[in-house]
Amino acid sequence: MADQKTIEQRVKEIIVKQLNVNEEQVTPAASFLDDLGADSLDTVELIMAFEEEFKEEIKGEIPEADAEKLQTVGQVCDYIKAKAGA
Amino acid sequence: MLTQSAEQRRVVVTGLGAVTAVGHDVASFWQALVAGESGIRRVQRFDPSPFASQMGAEVLDWEADQHMDPKEARRSDRYTHFGYVAASQAVADSGLDLEAEDGDRIGVMIGSGIGGMYTYESQLAVLAERGPRKVSPFTIPSLIGNMCSGMVAIKYGVRGPNFGLVSACATGAHAIGEAMHTIQRGDADVMIAGGSEAAITPFAYATFCAMKAMSERNDEPARASRPFDRQRDGFVMGEGAGILILESLEHARARGARIYCELAGYAASCDAFHITQPDPEGRGLLLAMSRAIGKAGLAPGDIDYINAHGTSTPYNDKFETLAIKKLFGEHASRLAVSSTKSMTGHLLGAAGGIESVIAIKTIETGTIAPTINLDEPDLPDCDLDYVPHTARAKPVRAVLSNNLGFGGQNASLVFKAM
Numbered sequence: 001m002a003d004q005k006t007i008e009q010r011v012k013e014i015i016v017k018q019l020n021v022n023e024e025q026v027t028p029a030a031s032f033l034d035d036l037g038a039d040s041l042d043t044v045e046l047i048m049a050f051e052e053e054f055k056e057e058i059k060g061e062i063p064e065a066d067a068e069k070l071q072t073v074g075q076v077c078d079y080i081k082a083k084a085g086a
Numbered sequence: 087m088l089t090q091s092a093e094q095r096r097v098v099v100t101g102l103g104a105v106t107a108v109g110h111d112v113a114s115f116w117q118a119l120v121a122g123e124s125g126i127r128r129v130q131r132f133d134p135s136p137f138a139s140q141m142g143a144e145v146l147d148w149e150a151d152q153h154m155d156p157k158e159a160r161r162s163d164r165y166t167h168f169g170y171v172a173a174s175q176a177v178a179d180s181g182l183d184l185e186a187e188d189g190d191r192i193g194v195m196i197g198s199g200i201g202g203m204y205t206y207e208s209q210l211a212v213l214a215e216r217g218p219r220k221v222s223p224f225t226i227p228s229l230i231g232n233m234c235s236g237m238v239a240i241k242y243g244v245r246g247p248n249f250g251l252v253s254a255c256a257t258g259a260h261a262i263g264e265a266m267h268t269i270q271r272g273d274a275d276v277m278i279a280g281g282s283e284a285a286i287t288p289f290a291y292a293t294f295c296a297m298k299a300m301s302e303r304n305d306e307p308a309r310a311s312r313p314f315d316r317q318r319d320g321f322v323m324g325e326g327a328g329i330l331i332l333e334s335l336e337h338a339r340a341r342g343a344r345i346y347c348e349l350a351g352y353a354a355s356c357d358a359f360h361i362t363q364p365d366p367e368g369r370g371l372l373l374a375m376s377r378a379i380g381k382a383g384l385a386p387g388d389i390d391y392i393n394a395h396g397t398s399t400p401y402n403d404k405f406e407t408l409a410i411k412k413l414f415g416e417h418a419s420r421l422a423v424s425s426t427k428s429m430t431g432h433l434l435g436a437a438g439g440i441e442s443v444i445a446i447k448t449i450e451t452g453t454i455a456p457t458i459n460l461d462e463p464d465l466p467d468c469d470l471d472y473v474p475h476t477a478r479a480k481p482v483r484a485v486l487s488n489n490l491g492f493g494g495q496n497a498s499l500v501f502k503a504m
Contacts, residue, residue: 020157044223061219
């Protein structure tokens with residue numbers, strides 16, 4: 001069933017759950033730290049959750065150097081799509 | 087304010103909070119205890135079948151995110167949830183407007199005997215099953231035993247003295263006593279203090295069962311915690327928190343606060359005898375009780391009621407009784423003693439917190455909560471008036487509350503009517 005959802009939807013659901021924010025706040029441009037109330041610990045946990053949810057697509061773990069660049073919702077979606085298409 | 091000597095600076099109680107198996111707030115908690123209701127059942131949260139002891143006084147039908155910000159709840163351990171929510175109740179009960187108060191003059195001292203046991207256990211399992219990269223970044227902030235104090239301070243913006251302290255099952259009483267000293271020496275005007283614990287977990291049960299410390303009367307859970315009874319066979323674990331608002335008398339009076347009573351005396355001592363067994367002569371506890379009563383400006387004969395540590399272990403109840411008889415002499419048989427652990431179970435580091443709430447409600451209501459399940463006192467070792475089975479109406483002016491922890495640490499508190 002999860003495969004029926006778009007990557008955007010799945011990313012959004014994780015963010016809503018982990019950061020306890022409203023869906024409407026989770027726009028592509030939204031920054032985890034600046035717009036969604038996350039702190040540095042939240043971002044570590046978010047990356048772990050994305051790795052878990054998208055383990056098929058990204059085929060492994062998100063390297064530290066990549067994780068540091070994923071600061072907005074849109075950047076995460078683009079990253080996963082790029083990995084999935086590769 | 088700061089020019090006053092410690093002797094002049096009296097400390098009063100102006101707010102109460104409790105989350106326990108028998109009630110999720112102070113009113114329902116106290117009502118259940120006066121009715122003699124046990125909170126002990128077969129453990130629900132995990133399958134207790136493999137364990138020698140299968141009972142607990144669990145806080146059921148209670149979700150942290152109904153009482154605190156869901157994100158904060160998700161980032162913290164169950165022990166913090168209990169303390170945080172009980173602290174919120176106590177602040178509300180006190181009528182303090184913390185936003186209008188000077189936050190530099192308010193501190194928090196909420197202790198936990200064990201800390202974030204759920205977090206510790208669940209993340210160790212993650213490490214073993216999925217490797218180090220999957221361990222939550224919230225593990226350390228959740229499991230450390232000082233985090234409840236830290237989160238309560240963040241909630242209210244109070245920047246005064248703040249830490250957690252640890253003395254196993256005496257933690258809550260030590261926290262309240264040390265908070266009293268903090269006010270007495272002028273470092274704060276208000277302290278949010280008590281104990282919180284959430285250790286009803288498989289690992290905790292395995293470890294306490296290995297010590298043969300827990301009751302194995304699994305076929306009748308509500309009758310398993312039976313302090314001072316001949317058939318007692320160990321303690322039953324409980325979980326929850328008990329929190330007080332302590333305030334300097336002048337601060338409480340200046341804002342027209344409702345004052346429950348005075349926290350008049352506190353003393354700490356150590357058995358210096360054995361890692362887990364209490365001193366068979368009761369010397370350490372006797373020292374704590376004697377000094378606490380003296381600090382309160384009272385004599386042993388002034389104490390009307392003792393809320394005993396009364397764990398329902400063979401040693402504790404016998405040696406605690408001995409210490410009481412040594413200190414109080416003839417008065418020992420005249421005063422009332424009860425162990426509310428017969429109903430609440432043993433909340434370890436939170437015991438001193440909820441039992442302080444009980445001591446204060448006893449003074450307020452003139453009702454002594456009973457020792458239930460005391461069918462046959464263990465004579466001649468346990469021969470005091472333990473208020474068996476049913477609550478008793480009796481005017482109470484001064485209450486002594488005892489707690490003893492592994493490590494031989496003892497704490498006694500004296501609460502006195504104003």
